[in-house]
Amino acid sequence: MTQWEVVIGIETHAQLATVSKIFSGASTAFGAAPNTQACAVDLALPGVLPVLNKKAVDCAIRFGLAIGAQVAAKSVFARKNYFYPDLPKGYQISQMDLPVVVGGQITLQVGAGDKAYEKVVTLTRAHLEEDAGKSLHEDFHGKSGIDLNRAGTPLLEIVSEPDMRSSDEAVAYARALHALVRWIGICDGNMQEGSFRCDANVSVRPKGQAEFGTRREIKNLNSFRFLKEAIDYEVQWQINEIEEGRKIQQATVLFDPDSGETRMMRSKEDAHDYRYFPDPDLLPLVIGSDWIERVRGELPELPQQKRERFISELGLSAYDAATLTASQEMSDYYEATVTVAGKASAKPCANWVMVDLAARLNKDGLEIAAAPVSPQQLGGLIQRIADNTISNNIAKKVFEALWNGEAATADEIIDKQGLKQITDSGAIESLVEEVLAANPVNVAEYRAGKEKAFNALVGQVMKAAKGKANPQQVNELLKKKLAV
């Protein structure tokens, strides 16, 4: 039985966060009425010329710096020639031989919990190009309708090396890239609107074989779930083909989310011959070191830097640090929580954000930016755990009350509901005595060596204290009394 290894490379189109198009002054706003944002340049009317948008170049430089890549001192725009009605010029302006960004790498976290591991994916290149328009094939009396609002929208095409070895790694890469482009503010990352879409190049080979198998490219995956489903299906399909004695033909395929299958779009025989050549309408793009340094100065602290700081400064584990820097919203929330709760509570803050808050957000289907509990509220709550005002269990109740908007601060809720922890040892002692007197069976069992009976007694005391007794004190006092 052959063991198969999966090889995946990903090409991503990230729509850059500019207000105008890459080569024209038309708006890039999403959702406008058809063709109201397609100007003479986008329509390729005779005599028009492209003029490059500086902000699009800024975005490319930001990305290059963020992944530790080489930002090319000189890059060249080329024409990629093909005929399609949503491409009025008959060519797409892109970059071929000399792209603006070369190399770089992204560190990602794959999996969760004990099985999590770190992986470094190398990037090949990233280049600037323009998007095409949209073809609508619905009923227009046997014709297609063309909307050119999207034509000329700036894209950064980001190409990875074939470094991924499973659909999970592919998804982890896409997520890390998605978080990064949003983090550095070059793309809004809205996948429903097509601002971030992935093509996956997938092949399989017998484990241990040096050369790659023949790849097929799955086009236009616009959700992480589809990316995973499409790759899993494609891998199984390729293995079946090979095991049944057929050869894989290089091809472009589409994923159908309804059937969960990939199907062939075009085979290599009629693959496009794009006849790239330097665009004579555009001069080489020259990026001086002063420009690069200016952009470097504007960059925020990057995920990788933040991750290292969380480990060195706040004492978090590598896993916690990676999880908390998975998105800027998450790390902002966490840092604001720590600011209120104090650095000494950095680890409990991490647990609250990663476990309790994440679970509650998940339950309500909310993103962290929309959390009803603010980091200031959560930080205030964690302070009360740290100073022993409330136990962790009671804190969960307070958290729920904050979530439901019952009060503005944890302190208010603790006051109003009388949740302050009982730390008066006299009061706890009398509760312990009452429970011991009322539960002779458990006491006898414990003395006979049943550890479980002890937990039952702790439970009884906590119940009598309505959960407010300090758990450590309860434990200590119980042990002391039972030892007599």
Added chain:
Amino acid sequence: MSLTPEQVKRIAHLARIEVSEAEALTTQGHLNGIFELIEQMQAVDTRGVEPMAHAQDLSQRLREDAVSEGDRRAAYQAVAPETEAGLYLVPKVIE
């Protein structure tokens, strides 16, 4: 290097130019003539010469990111062969 009639037809197809058999033969002659010129150029030793991306030794002029073009759909569509619901209509294309 010289082109075969099949290659000429493929190039014509990629450029969406319809050529008859006779035209393909004439074009083949023209193109092969151009290839001879290219071969002469390729015989020149260009080691150490930076590839030229543009005939003018200038760099790209840039514009600030601002919207300067408004909606002129009505004017543009007035000269389009066929439109509907704001869309340009074209012969059906499905891939």
